[in-house]
Amino acid sequence: MSDTYDVVVVGAGHNGLVCAAYLGQAGYRVAVVERRDFVGGACITEEVFPGHRFSTASLVTTLFRKEIIEDLKLAKHGLRVLERDPSVTALLPDGRYLTFSSDPxxxxxxxxxxxxxxxxxxxxxxxxxxxxxxxxxxxxxxxxxxxxxxxxxxxxxxxxxxxxxxxxxxxxxxxxxxxxxxxxxxxxxxxxxxxxxxxxxxxxxxxxxxxxxxxxxxxxxxQMGTTEDARPSWGQVKCGMGSITRALSAACEEFGVDIFTGRGVKRILLGHCPRAVACRGVELEDGTHIAARAVVSAADPSTTFEKMVDSDVVPASYRAALAGRPHVGVAGKVHLALDHLPEVRGFDGFGEHFRGTLQILPDMDHLDRAHAEARAGIPPAQPHVECSVPSILDPDLAPPGKHIMSMYLQYLPYQPAGTTWDEIRESYLDSLLAYIEPYLPGLTEAVTHRKLFTPWDIEREIGLPGGNLYHGAMSPLDLFAGRPVAGYADYHTPVAGFFLCASGTRPGGGVFGIPGRNASETVRRYFMERRNGR
Structure with missing residues (x-):
């Protein structure tokens, strides 16, 4: 490990890797340190069951920018997005369906x-x-x-x-x-x-x-992703969403960036410059110090300042604003290994409707009711369910003749009232499959392995506070100049030389890459201003 870097990036999620790759491409000496034993953050592919590989957290992509793919030459490093057409089939309670196609x-x-x-x-x-x-x-x-x-x-x-x-x-x-x-x-x-x-x-x-x-x-x-006629086109990444961060990792290595996994950051090292407290590097959990002229955190902003930065160097108003940001997670995932495909009500055979998402969508009142139930701590018996079978377009994700199915669920409470997810996990999965069975006949008996991934699990396993996929609320008050804190929406923080680039920064969450790219530009301007004596 080098004694001194120009920049240390904390966290090897997609935004951290995008930021590091752009800075490395520009000629800066960059290190990325990641507490987990692998890169990717929430954008990963994992072998959840033997021989069955899933996009564990982020399931599909629409926002990841084409210019980032081109700038960093990610296609050269294996990134490929598979078109899903039809993209969505909404399955209705009365047996009808609505299929979204790219064909007008x-x-x-x-x-x-x-x-x-x-x-x-x-x-x-x-x-x-x-x-x-x-x-x-x-x-x-x-x-x-x-x-x-x-x-x-x-x-x-x-x-x-x-x-x-x-x-x-x-x-x-x-x-x-x-x-x-x-x-x-x-x-x-x-x-x-x-x-x-x-x-x-x-x-x-x-x-x-x-x-x-x-x-x-x-x-x-x-809509700022690639779109169909009137909605985003959610694409499937070949070999799972982890291919995005694997390609970014390879680009980082090509540009001379050092990536260190299994090396959590204990705190940000601070010093003093003539006018303010300034960042001097990081201290790892094993006591190692890495010196740097600037540090960029790709971790959630609230986590960053709660766990890595001494409270006495940050204005109380800034810390209070971060502490007050809502982090309620409402989304869950279910991953299933299937011995064979189920049927789909209203369709004959196993046709192209399996290429996209099968959504169980009664009406908007139903979504409002499910949200109200989750707010009350009640896991909805009939949540919004989106089912996808990635192994249709990418058979290598499952053993020959087998399939994987991933479900997106909304809304789930962070913790159910009067109990815990660990206590009701299997019974909830039983009731969920019973709800879905009339829409996908034969699904329950096709399942060989299953796993429920709740907001609580997302926090525990990936580190997103509250299990919030966006690193905080995406309401009007939490966007634009207010993301993450009013007056600091340009990736700076109150600490000189310390920057943020996570989904909790502008413009927001999702596998976007824009926070990482924009933060790299902010860091480069910071270095230029220091050279010019400003």
């Missing part, structure tokens, strides 16, 4: 089964969402701009530009920034199956039902 004619026919008005409006809505996503993206994701609502002159210019949008686009922009998914979708559509399927892109991982203000923003946020 098929899509129009599918929606037309429920509403001809919606079949026409769907494409208009999709074009409008793409327009406002392009408008908002520089302010949401850009590294060089100051965040929206912090720079007043820039905000005025933004509002003047927004005033040039036509009335419907302007209403959609305001609605998606501050409204609920239900409000936005009710303005466009009349059929519940279409609305509830689109609404899930706004509620995924969020402690809120589709009627809660702020959920519309996440629909816009996910």
């Amino acid at each position: 004619a098929k899509m129009r026919a599918e929606i037309g089964k429920f509403s001809q008005h919606d079949a026409d409006a769907y494409f208009e809505y999709g074009a409008a969402m793409r327009r406002i996503a392009r408008f908002a993206e520089p302010y949401v994701a850009g590294g060089s701009r100051r965040p929206l609502f912090e720079d007043i002159p820039a905000l005025k210019a933004t509002l003047q530009t927004a005033a040039g949008l036509d009335d419907k686009d302007l209403r959609l922009l305001v609605g998606t920034l501050f409204g609920s998914a239900r409000e936005v979708l009710d303005e466009w559509f009349e059929s519940e199956p279409l609305k509830v399927t689109l609404a899930t892109d706004g509620t995924v991982g969020v402690d809120g039902g589709p009627s809660m203000p702020g959920t519309a923003y996440l629909m816009l946020y996910h």
Whole structure:
């Protein structure tokens, strides 16, 4: 291990590796230290059962940026995204279904089964969402701009530009920034199956039902990934989501970055410069000191300052703001090893509907009720369920003739009232499979191994506080200039030379990579300003 680095990155999740790779590519000497014995954070592939490999936490991708893939040459290192078409089939309680396809004619026919008005409006809505996503993206994701609502002159210019949008686009922009998914979708559509399927892109991982203000923003946020006509296209990564972080790790090594796993950070080393406390490196849990001119934490911001930074060097207001950030996790996962495929109600045989996600989606009222139950500590007997079978597109994930199925569940309480997840884990899995069985006949008897991954498990095993997939809430108060703390949305912290790049920073969570890329630009500007004597 080198005595001195330009930068030490704490945490080898996807954002930490993106930040390290860009800095290494720019010629800086960089080390990444990771407490676990492998890289990846929540973006990993694991052999959960013998011969069966799963994307354990993050299941699919839509946000990971093409420019990052190109800049860091990740395809050369094995990264490949498999197209899922059809992408989603919503299975309804009355036996009908709605399938989302990239073929406009098929899509129009599918929606037309429920509403001809919606079949026409769907494409208009999709074009409008793409327009406002392009408008908002520089302010949401850009590294060089100051965040929206912090720079007043820039905000005025933004509002003047927004005033040039036509009335419907302007209403959609305001609605998606501050409204609920239900409000936005009710303005466009009349059929519940279409609305509830689109609404899930706004509620995924969020402690809120589709009627809660702020959920519309996440629909816009996910539009910043590659899109179908009116919704994000969630892609499957070849060999699982861990291929993203494996490719990033290989890029880091190509650019001379040193990666040390099994080396947890105990604290950030601090010193004094003429005007402030400054970062000097890190101390590892084994007592090793690594000196650096700058340190970037890819860990959750609250965890970073609670466990790694002495409290007396950070303004009380900053620490209080981090401590007050909501970290309620509501998403769970179930991983199943299957001896054979189940049937799908409404379909004959084992066709292309297995290529994407099979969602069990009654209606938006159902989602609101499930959210209310979870808020009360009650594991919903009928949660929102999304089932995918990655081994259809990627047979190497399972033994020959076998399959894996991953389920995304929402909403689950962090801890159930009056009991623990360990006490009810198996009985809840039994009831869950019984709920799903009418939609996927034969599933229960096809299962050879199973594992439930609750918000509590996500915190315990991966280290995300509260099991929150986004490193904190994604409500309007927790975005833009307020992420993670007002006045510090540019990846700086109150400690000179100490930066953040996790999903808890701007623009937000998901396998995005933008926080890591933007933070690397901030660190480079910091070094340039120091060279120039500023």
